[in-house]
Amino acid sequence: xxxxxxxxGPLSVPEGAIASLNCTYSDRGSQSFFWYRQYSGKSPExxxxxxxxxxxxxxxxxxxxxxxxxxxxxxxxxSQPSDSATYLCAANNAGGTSYGKLTFGQGTIxxxxx
Amino acid sequence: DTEVTQTPKHLVMGMTNKKSLKCExxxxxxAMYWYKQKAKKPPELMFVYSYEKLSINESVPSRFSPxxxxxxxxxxxxxxxxxxxxxxxxxxxxxxxxxxxxxxDTQYFGPGTRLTVL
Numbered sequence: 001x002x003x004x005x006x007x008x009g010p011l012s013v014p015e016g017a018i019a020s021l022n023c024t025y026s027d028r029g030s031q032s033f034f035w036y037r038q039y040s041g042k043s044p045e046x047x048x049x050x051x052x053x054x055x056x057x058x059x060x061x062x063x064x065x066x067x068x069x070x071x072x073x074x075x076x077x078x079s080q081p082s083d084s085a086t087y088l089c090a091a092n093n094a095g096g097t098s099y100g101k102l103t104f105g106q107g108t109i110x111x112x113x114x
Numbered sequence: 115d116t117e118v119t120q121t122p123k124h125l126v127m128g129m130t131n132k133k134s135l136k137c138e139x140x141x142x143x144x145a146m147y148w149y150k151q152k153a154k155k156p157p158e159l160m161f162v163y164s165y166e167k168l169s170i171n172e173s174v175p176s177r178f179s180p181x182x183x184x185x186x187x188x189x190x191x192x193x194x195x196x197x198x199x200x201x202x203x204x205x206x207x208x209x210x211x212x213x214x215x216x217x218x219d220t221q222y223f224g225p226g227t228r229l230t231v232l
Binding site: 032034036042043044045046049051088092100101102104105106107 | 145147155156157159162164169170202204208210218219220221222223224225226
């Protein structure tokens with residue numbers, strides 16, 4: 001079983017809609033979760049991180065964490081074509097390893113069409 | 115300023131060449147990382163440096179040799195690479211305090227070096 005799992009997509013949403021990206025993790029020792037956006041040919045760019053149960057909002061982005069269900073999600077409100085990218089979910093301390101190690105999911109490809 | 119810089123942006127090398135990738139950050143971060151990313155795959159951790167000391171080596175072949183000359187610089191020396199080593203090499207840094215990683219330490223990535231091994 002992979003430690004961090006994401007649906008690879010592609011996820012296609014119309015412009016202005018809410019995009020919902022999901023991630024599950026297997027190790028309850030994982031404490032923090034990070035969402036990165038990666039455009040084709042570019043490096044990952046941090047969107048936000050979350051470590052407490054509940055919601056965390058930053059502009060159009062909301063991260064949600066449910067430790068009981070081992071589930072993390074990212075909601076993008078008012079999706080724009082410029083949001084089209086691969087979204088990577090990463091867990092810190094996955095598998096009981098050092099906090100210095102991020103374990104990434106496979107990434108979800110998001111396409112926002114006009 | 116959350117900038118991590120990497121040079122060169124692109125590198126083409128033969129299997130007998132020796133080359134180096136460079137990474138620099140001026141955020142005062144004390145942890146630095148090398149990742150390898152193949153197409154359509156997530157980044158894979160290679161090495162972690164904490165306070166200029168190698169903290170994690172993810173069983174990387176010896177043809178990759180990391181070096182951390184000071185807290186702002188990280189190098190990756192390449193020798194006798196194989197074509198399958200062609201990938202995007204990413205450097206990242208995070209704050210880390212007093213030699214202790216915290217679960218909330220955020221890693222910031224540089225733009226990467228696109229490496230092609232012929």
